[in-house]
Structure formats: structure tokens, C-alpha cells
Amino acid sequence: MIKTYKYHLSCHSMLHQHVLQFFDRIEFETGPFDLSFFDPDFLYIVKRHPSVLKKRSKAIYDVLKTWPQQDRSDLCQLIRDSNDIENICKGNFVPPTMDKNSTGINKLLRDFFIDLYTQVLDGAGFTTKYTTTLRDHFNVFSDKNKAVTLCPICGIGELKKKEDKTRDQYDHFLPKALYPLSAVNFENLVPSCKECNSFDAKGEADTIAVSSGKLFYPFDNSHKGISVEFHIAIDNIEPEKVDWRIDFVNPDGKRDEIESWKAIYKIDSRYSGHVKARIDKWYRRYWEHMHDRDIFFLTKKRRKKYYLKSLKREEELGLAFLRKPALEGFINESIMAKAELEARYYS
Incomplete structure (x- = not known):
């Protein structure tokens, strides 16, 4: 991830906590099902959703109470571990998948948690x-993360803000179709741009299976970010056909996390395509700046320095992420494409 979010603890997080408390409560119970298994503060919502909450939680309990104590405790611990998103991202625990073909207790749990998200939340x-x-x-979360303008996952798309009429969707970092136990855990609900949340990028891919074993934790306050460098792999007279080599650097040395991020969100192909489609205009703007008669009194070196400095400022403000490194790579390493563009500008 380019950046991480600041977590917003709100009443919405309580749904997740209430459900975990329910499983804590029934872990050692074997008697008749009772509404006292629910936190008193949760009872109103349970009664408003009798089919999703009361009926399904009872069905789950009726199965669990017949199990040996160790099996019941193991399942309740599994649910707790499946909601320790930071630990999962570190690669210390792999939650089980529960897909649409699940049966038995897994199907009961899957339907219960997914409906918590789709019907209750x-x-x-x-x-x-x-x-x-x-x-x-979303509005409060947006305010808390006001400094994040570009999608922190890709650095290409812009995020919606509370002033916008529409909002970004909450993406299940661990897809709920496969990992439903964390469906209403807001550490697993990450606003992202439309493309990152689309089937052309992450979609419903198995985040953990695609990964190298470690993932960026979306709310890691110690994350130092990622920097990117663009290099010409194969130059071409047609700028949109230049082949790029893209290098990623993280001050924390999180190579495994970077490889996972690249694979999950198809970063290499998206970055390459984004730059190929725009390098002509980016370089033209740079060329016009370098040939602006109003600043001809400056040396060529200083004109270049000031232009790249302005792009650096855009990057610092979160207005652009790829433009500066891509343009620098093109200026410093392209011969054929750069010559072709300059010939067009002069003609």
C-alpha cells in the first residue's frame, strides 16, 4: 500500500464486537438457547432481525452444544483468530475459507456472517x-483521513470525500465470499477507488492465496509508505509502446508485502498501462516548461529542477503519485521515444 489509513472506532464496530461476545458467551454453554447469550445492548437489534440473528444464532448454538468441549472452544477460538486482521496480515495465522459450497456448521456460519453485513450493518x-x-x-472516516486524497492502495484513483454526493464502497480486504468470519470487522473494511475494488483488479480474488504469505495491514500506523522508480526496459519510437521496468522501495524492507500487494491489485500492469497512456502529455508539459520564454533567463538545469520540484510538491500533497517518477525515468533514459515526441513538438 502507498499509505495506510487511520482507524475510526465507532458504534458500527460494535456489531462485530457483539457477535464475538456471543461466541465468547456460548463457548461453555450446553443448556437451552437463551437470549441472555446476547449482550443486553445487542438485544434490540437481535429482536429487529429475528431471522438473521435470533434464528441463525440458535441454529449455530444447537449444533455447537452437542460437540465436545474442546471442539467448541477450538471453533470459538478460530472465530476470534479469524478477526485478528493484523496478525493475519503478518502471516501468523491463515483463516479457513468458507465458500458457497460449504456445508454443515461452515454453511451456517457463512450465511450468518454474510447476512450480518448485507442485512444488519x-x-x-x-x-x-x-x-x-x-x-x-464514511463521513467521519473521511475526515479522519483527510490527508489521503489518492487511493492509498494504488495511488492512481481519487477517493471520495464526505463533501461528495456518493461515497467509495467498503472493500473487504479479505473477501467475505471466502472469509465471511470477518465480514463486519471494520479492520477488514477498507475504502478504495472503484478500480481497486473492481473485478479488473482485486475483485473477489483470494487475497491470502494470491499473496506471498504476508500482507500490508491497512491500518498500520508505523507504515512508512512506498516509493516507485520507473526505468526504460525497451525504448520505442512510439511512446505508448515503451516497455517499463518498475521498481518499488519500502523503508521498512517489506518485500513480501510488496509482492503480495502487486499480485493482488495487478499493480505492475496497471502502472505500466497508466503511464503508457499519459507519458506523451506529461512530457509535452515538461517540454513546454523547458521552452517557456518567460523563464529562459534560468539555466536548463534550474528549469528542470523547478519543474520536478513542483511535481514533488504535488506528490507530497497527495495529488499525484506516478507522474514524477515516470517522467524522470523517461527524461533520463528514453532516446527514441523522446526524440520522436520532440520532433512532433517542433513541427
Whole structure:
């Protein structure tokens, strides 16, 4: 990830906590199902969603209470471990997949957790109880992460802000279709640009299976970011056909996390395509600056320095991420494409 988010703890996180508390409560229970298994603060929502919450939680409990104690404890611990997103990202735990073909207790759990997300999280019971909506959460989250303008996952697309009419979707970092146990865990719900959340990029791919074993934790406060360098692998007289070599550097030395990020979000091909489609205009703007008669009194070296400095400032403000490194690589290493573009500009 280019940057990480600041986590926003809100009442929306309580749904996840209430569900974990339910499994903590029933771990050692074998008697009849009872509403006292739910936190009193959660009962209102349970009663508003009798089919999703009461009926399904009872079905899960009726199975678990017949199991040996060790098996019950193992499952409850599995649910807890599957929600330690930071630990999962470090590669210390691999949660089990539960796909649409799951049967038995896995199917009961999958349906329960997915419906928590699709029907309860922004449903009437929750919004009435806490007088809030997912849009409200997004607005406060956006304010808390005001410094993040570009998508922190790719650095290409822009994020929506609270002032925008629409909002970015919450992407399940671990896809809920495969890892439903963390479906309502807001450490697993990451706003991203449309492309990162599309089937052309991440989609419903198995984040963990595609990874090298370690992942960037989206809310890692110690993350020092990523820098990128563009180099000409094969020059071409047609700028859009230049082959690029893209190098990534992280001050923390998180090579495994970088490789996972590149694979999950198809970073190499997206970056290469983005630059190929824009390098002509980027270089033209640079060329016009270098030939601006109003600054001809400056040396060529200083004109170049000032232009790249302005791009660096855009990067620091989160307005552009790829333009400066790509343009620098093109200026310093291209011969054929650069000569072709300059011939066009002079003609």
C-alpha cells in the first residue's frame, strides 16, 4: 500500500464486537438457547432481525452444544483468530475459507456472517438503535483521513470525500465470499477507488492465496509508505509502446508485502498501462516548461529542477503519485521515444 489509513472506532464496530461476545458467551454453554447469550445492548437489534440473528444464532448454538468441549472452544477460538486482521496480515495465522459450497456448521456460519453485513450493518434495527448509517461512518472516516486524497492502495484513483454526493464502497480486504468470519470487522473494511475494488483488479480474488504469505495491514500506523522508480526496459519510437521496468522501495524492507500487494491489485500492469497512456502529455508539459520564454533567463538545469520540484510538491500533497517518477525515468533514459515526441513538438 502507498499509505495506510487511520482507524475510526465507532458504534458500527460494535456489531462485530457483539457477535464475538456471543461466541465468547456460548463457548461453555450446553443448556437451552437463551437470549441472555446476547449482550443486553445487542438485544434490540437481535429482536429487529429475528431471522438473521435470533434464528441463525440458535441454529449455530444447537449444533455447537452437542460437540465436545474442546471442539467448541477450538471453533470459538478460530472465530476470534479469524478477526485478528493484523496478525493475519503478518502471516501468523491463515483463516479457513468458507465458500458457497460449504456445508454443515461452515454453511451456517457463512450465511450468518454474510447476512450480518448485507442485512444488519446498515439495516433499520442498527440505524435506529445507534441513529447512524454507513454514510455517517464514511463521513467521519473521511475526515479522519483527510490527508489521503489518492487511493492509498494504488495511488492512481481519487477517493471520495464526505463533501461528495456518493461515497467509495467498503472493500473487504479479505473477501467475505471466502472469509465471511470477518465480514463486519471494520479492520477488514477498507475504502478504495472503484478500480481497486473492481473485478479488473482485486475483485473477489483470494487475497491470502494470491499473496506471498504476508500482507500490508491497512491500518498500520508505523507504515512508512512506498516509493516507485520507473526505468526504460525497451525504448520505442512510439511512446505508448515503451516497455517499463518498475521498481518499488519500502523503508521498512517489506518485500513480501510488496509482492503480495502487486499480485493482488495487478499493480505492475496497471502502472505500466497508466503511464503508457499519459507519458506523451506529461512530457509535452515538461517540454513546454523547458521552452517557456518567460523563464529562459534560468539555466536548463534550474528549469528542470523547478519543474520536478513542483511535481514533488504535488506528490507530497497527495495529488499525484506516478507522474514524477515516470517522467524522470523517461527524461533520463528514453532516446527514441523522446526524440520522436520532440520532433512532433517542433513541427
